[in-house]
Amino acid sequence: MAERNPVLVEPIGEAALKPGQRWMPKQGIAATTVLEASPLDSKAQAKTVQSAAEILGHGLAPDMPDGRETGLVVGYVQSGKTLSFTTVIGLARDNRFPLVIVVAGTKSSLLQQSTLRLERDLDTFAAGGAWRKLTNPRTDNAQTIRTTIGDWRETDLDEDERATLLITVLKQKDHLEHLTKLLRDEDLSGIQALVIDDEADQAGLNTKVRKGQESTTYSWLRALRDALPHHTYLQYTATPQAPLLINIMSVLSPSFVHVLEPGDGYVGGKVFFAAGSKYAEAIPPSDVFPAKGLPAAPPDSLLKAMRVFFVGLAYTLLMRTEGEVARRSMLIHPSRIKDDHRTIYQWARHAIDGWAATLKLEDGDPDKVDLLDDFRAAYADLKRTERKLPPFEEVATKLPRALRRTQAIEFNTNGRPTTPEIEWRDADGWILVGGQAVDRGFTVDSLTVTYMGRGVGTGNADAVQQRARFFGYKKSYLGICRVYLEPNTLQAFQSYVAHEEIMRSELTRISETGLSLREWKRSFALSPALSPCRKSVIALGDDYIRGRRTGGWTQQRGAVLSADLRSANAQAIAKLTDSFSFAPDTSYPAAAPSQQHAVCHSVPVNEAVELLVDYQLLDPRDVASMTGILMQLGELSRAQPDAMVSVYRMRPNATGVRTADEDGMLEDGFQQGRTGDGTTAYPGDAFFKSGNQVTIQIHQYDLLQQVEGAAVSVAKAAPLLALHVPPALALNWIVQFQTGQ
Numbered sequence: 001m002a003e004r005n006p007v008l009v010e011p012i013g014e015a016a017l018k019p020g021q022r023w024m025p026k027q028g029i030a031a032t033t034v035l036e037a038s039p040l041d042s043k044a045q046a047k048t049v050q051s052a053a054e055i056l057g058h059g060l061a062p063d064m065p066d067g068r069e070t071g072l073v074v075g076y077v078q079s080g081k082t083l084s085f086t087t088v089i090g091l092a093r094d095n096r097f098p099l100v101i102v103v104a105g106t107k108s109s110l111l112q113q114s115t116l117r118l119e120r121d122l123d124t125f126a127a128g129g130a131w132r133k134l135t136n137p138r139t140d141n142a143q144t145i146r147t148t149i150g151d152w153r154e155t156d157l158d159e160d161e162r163a164t165l166l167i168t169v170l171k172q173k174d175h176l177e178h179l180t181k182l183l184r185d186e187d188l189s190g191i192q193a194l195v196i197d198d199e200a201d202q203a204g205l206n207t208k209v210r211k212g213q214e215s216t217t218y219s220w221l222r223a224l225r226d227a228l229p230h231h232t233y234l235q236y237t238a239t240p241q242a243p244l245l246i247n248i249m250s251v252l253s254p255s256f257v258h259v260l261e262p263g264d265g266y267v268g269g270k271v272f273f274a275a276g277s278k279y280a281e282a283i284p285p286s287d288v289f290p291a292k293g294l295p296a297a298p299p300d301s302l303l304k305a306m307r308v309f310f311v312g313l314a315y316t317l318l319m320r321t322e323g324e325v326a327r328r329s330m331l332i333h334p335s336r337i338k339d340d341h342r343t344i345y346q347w348a349r350h351a352i353d354g355w356a357a358t359l360k361l362e363d364g365d366p367d368k369v370d371l372l373d374d375f376r377a378a379y380a381d382l383k384r385t386e387r388k389l390p391p392f393e394e395v396a397t398k399l400p401r402a403l404r405r406t407q408a409i410e411f412n413t414n415g416r417p418t419t420p421e422i423e424w425r426d427a428d429g430w431i432l433v434g435g436q437a438v439d440r441g442f443t444v445d446s447l448t449v450t451y452m453g454r455g456v457g458t459g460n461a462d463a464v465q466q467r468a469r470f471f472g473y474k475k476s477y478l479g480i481c482r483v484y485l486e487p488n489t490l491q492a493f494q495s496y497v498a499h500e501e502i503m504r505s506e507l508t509r510i511s512e513t514g515l516s517l518r519e520w521k522r523s524f525a526l527s528p529a530l531s532p533c534r535k536s537v538i539a540l541g542d543d544y545i546r547g548r549r550t551g552g553w554t555q556q557r558g559a560v561l562s563a564d565l566r567s568a569n570a571q572a573i574a575k576l577t578d579s580f581s582f583a584p585d586t587s588y589p590a591a592a593p594s595q596q597h598a599v600c601h602s603v604p605v606n607e608a609v610e611l612l613v614d615y616q617l618l619d620p621r622d623v624a625s626m627t628g629i630l631m632q633l634g635e636l637s638r639a640q641p642d643a644m645v646s647v648y649r650m651r652p653n654a655t656g657v658r659t660a661d662e663d664g665m666l667e668d669g670f671q672q673g674r675t676g677d678g679t680t681a682y683p684g685d686a687f688f689k690s691g692n693q694v695t696i697q698i699h700q701y702d703l704l705q706q707v708e709g710a711a712v713s714v715a716k717a718a719p720l721l722a723l724h725v726p727p728a729l730a731l732n733w734i735v736q737f738q739t740g741q
Contacts, residue, residue, distance in 0.1 A: 018054055019514025020256055023061040025053045028094030030122065030130060030164075034087050037121045044263050051260065052087035058256045059232025062096050062192040066230040072200070072254035072517065074507055076269075076500075077238040078443065078472035079262040082114065085196045085236050086121045092194045093122075093130060093164045098152040099193040099228075101179070102168045103221070106202060111135070112421065113443065114198060115168045124166065132163045136175045142182055149186055171202070176220035183227040193231035195224075200235030200252075221252065240507070255516050259508045265475040269497040272470065272483055273490075278385050279478070282487045289334050289453040289486075298347040302451055305484050306330065306351060306431070307378040309449040312480030313406070313429045314398035315382070315389060328480075329430040329444050331469055333452040341410045345433045348408045352431075356403040375399065386479025402429055410434065444469050448477065451484045502635050551730030553686055554629060555671060555722045558619030560664030560705055560714055565616045569719045572614035573698055576607060582649055588683060593654040595682050601646045601690060605637045608645040608696060615721065619665065629723055633694060636729060646690035648697045658720075659704040659711050670699060670720055685722070695724040 017024060027049055035045040059069045075081040089100050104114035115135055118124065124131040132148045134141050148165040151157055169175050214222070225233060235254055262268070272279050287299035309330040320326035332348065334340045361368040379392045389395065406429030409420065424430065424445040432444060450470040470483050485493065510517060561569070582598035590596045612630055617623050636643050658670045671685035689695040699722065703715040 017057065019512065020516075021054060021057040021514075022059070022064070023057050025056045025091045025095045027053070027091065030093035031087055031090035033123050033126075034083070034090040034121045037123070038083055040263065047261075047263075048083065048087055049091070051258070052084060052091055055084070055234065055258045056088050056091050056095070056194075056232070058258070059194070059234070060192065060230060064230075066189060068225060068228070068231055068233065069256075070233045070252065070254045071235065072240055072257045073234055073236045073260060074240045074257065074504065075236070075238050075260035076262055076266065076471060078469065079238070079260065079266050079268065080473075081198075081236050081238065081260065082117055083121075084260055085198070085234065086118060088234065089118070089166070089194065089196065090122060096152075096159075097164060097192050097194050098149055098162070099188075099191060100164060100166050100196070101193065101224075102166070102196045103171050103176075103198060104168050105199050106171045108170065109421075110199070111168060111170050118166065118168065122166070128160060129163050130160070131166050133166045133168075135168045136170055136178070137167060137182055138178055139182070142185065145182055146186060149188065149191055152191065171197075171199075171217060171221075173216045173220055176217065176224055180220060180224045180227050183224070188227070189229050191230060193228045195228070195231055195233045197221075197233065197235045200237045201239050218252070240503075253518065255518055257507050257511050257517055259504055259511055263473070265473045266471075267474050267478055267481075268471045269493060269500060271478070272481075273494045273497050279481055280483045280485065280490060280493070282490045283451075283453055283484050285487060287453070289340070294334075294340055294343050298344070298351070299453075301484060302332070302344075302347070302453070303351060304378065305449055305451045305482065306348065307375055308381055308480075308482050309431070310355075310399060310402050310406070310429070311375055311378045311382055311395060312386075312448050312477075313402040314395050315386070315480060316477070317398040317401060317428060318390065318395055319388075325425075327424060327428055327430075327446045328477075329424075329432065329447045330449040331444050331447055331451070332431065332433045333450065333469075334433070335453075338410075338412050341412055341433045345408055345410045348431050348433065352403050352406060352408065356400060359400050359403070372396065381482075382480050388479070405429060406431060408433070443472075446474075446477075447472070448474075448481045449484075450482070452489060453484075453486055498635075502631065505634070505638060506631065551725040551727040553671070553722060553724050554625045555666070555669040556617065556622055556720050557665050557667060557669070558617060558622045559658065559660045559666045559670070559701075559703055559718065559720060561616070561618060561718070563715075565618070566715060566718050569615050570717075572611055573719055575614075576603070576611045576647070577649060577698070579607070580647070582647075585648065585688060587688065589680075590682070594651050594656065596651060596653065597688055598649040598652055599646060599688070601644065601693065603645045603647045603696075605633055605640075605643045605645050605694070608647070608694070609633050609637065611696070629694075629725065632725060632730065636694070644693055646693045646695045648688050648695065650685060650688070650697050650699045652700075655717070656699075656701045657704060658701040659706065660714075662706050664705060664714075666720075669722075670701060671697075671722055686724075689724045690726070692726055692728065694726070694729060697722040697724075 031049055031052070035049060038045065038048070040048060055071065055073055058071055060067055073081070073084065075084065085102075089102075092100055102114060102118065104111045119133065122131060124133050132144060134144065137145065145165060148163055151162045154162075167179065169179050225231065233252075235252070240257075271277070283299075283301050287301040309328070313328040316326045316328055332344055334344050355371060358365075358367050358371045375396065376392050379389065379395060383389050405427055407427040408431040409422070411420065411422075411432040411434030422430070422432075422445075430445070447470055470481065474481060580600045580603055582600045585597045585599045588595070609630060612626060612633070615626070617626055633645075656672075658666060660666055672682070674684040675682045685697065688697065699720040700717045701720060702713065703718045704711040705714045706712075
């Protein structure tokens, strides 16, 4: 054989594996090609490949026995997930993976976008033949699959003569069925495969699980996995609620998670929807598009948004340097009804043509003066956030070109088999009018202005967030970005920000500790106006429990535990109480020991969290409630690291008795109520709490249990907890406790 250049393979970062990581991939030519094709500097490239190595390293290595692994990779919307999985694919090639499959969304436009991006970044057409690429393969591709896979079993080939088979496939029944049947015909034992499920929360999950059946797409994804005896399946998404809430026994339920951090320049919900944000604005209720039928004329707020867009485009054209690409886009997102798209497209086209004609009138013409005043108002709006705007008169000189060189299109199928392919270079400005085609996955180039006149629909948090095409790497031109939203949609986005950050923080903790996602009790902070995802993918018995933002008391209901659990709980409590000084509570002048309590108001929140994490509970409702409180304490700790918790030792010098039902439950709670009359009346246990801190009450009771109608002693000095969250610190939350956890 001819002498060949060796394949470059280098270790990545630190040699030590992260918790839960099985092996350390090495970086070679393929991953390096991806990074060099990106706009990232060397520091960002190193961060990207390190992240990709951790993701791939949590899966199966090529030399491991046949098996399967499922991972969840979570990023922000429009934050660079594609670059992440392309780098992972490059590492797979560098580490001798013969087969890579990318399940690239449900729409042809997304498949085409992903395929072109992979071809470009992986340089799949480069000399040397590192890749064999197929898209939606059919029977006539069987020989390519057989030969490419077979080369990895031949011993007379050099490493660089074995190509990795890269298959992109639409997440639709017919295409998945064809691919699965092709793979079933091959001997894939010992052939390591990598499967990337892009937008993993969409379409592929089992939407018939509540009926005890399998939806078609899910069934074929499961069959595809069954055809791959040795593979790692990576679910990429910005909205992981559905993959997290599906039953842990599902073949698509992930066992590990990796949270992607965006690079410098990313702008997301924390910016657009921060308190007092100047970038997001509610559409007046009178301008909101009705559910059926549009008005005869465009709403004023839509025309205002278009003028803001054109002023931003004119500014961009004015400031461009020679050779620089100066392009901006606007998205109008009315509904999924194509007739609405056509009407709004006509509105936009009519406005553009009319404004262009008016600007050609003589100076001083009343219509031209009025129009320039309208554009001046749009300029003043942008001036609030873009301090570098030149005087309006200079920007206005570029308005005619901005109008003339902007293309407006209906971005839908409109009788075509697929949505149109956009050649962004063909215009300075683009106005896209569309619905479902721009809901998720699709990237609108240089998007600055979004007008979304539709409501939240079904109110699923993941679906709402996926409409945020306006997020992305746009820090350099953030000042000319605006988002106009239907009022309820604006509120939903604002609520989602806290939910997303708490969820990412919790998932990061899971990732950094190496804990399996199948052991994690799902908890989210979420507005009561939203559901985390469509309920059809959540199995009966796995429904979530929702807590309200009103705060208040939570009492342990599952009282009767085993002696071992009671002992462990007593030790966890003693660990905390022995570490702090408790003083007699003086808020109520008690004479009897049964009404005397001790309190410490200065227990750091992290110490309280440690107690609650160690405290064992069995009843699913108790577990869910405790998880919800822990989530709120975690958010409190993040926002206020020095926050304190009040801990009460209730009646430490007295013994009380409580009687549980036959199931060992104290359904009505155990706190003592108010007793007596007048000023000396005992105010009840619920009185003893801090007004502005979380309160933990530690109780001890001898327990009786109803057994065949008689009360039988089952425990002495059994610890029980009650917790109070002030309304000011409370969050709306949901928790899911799955059977088997």
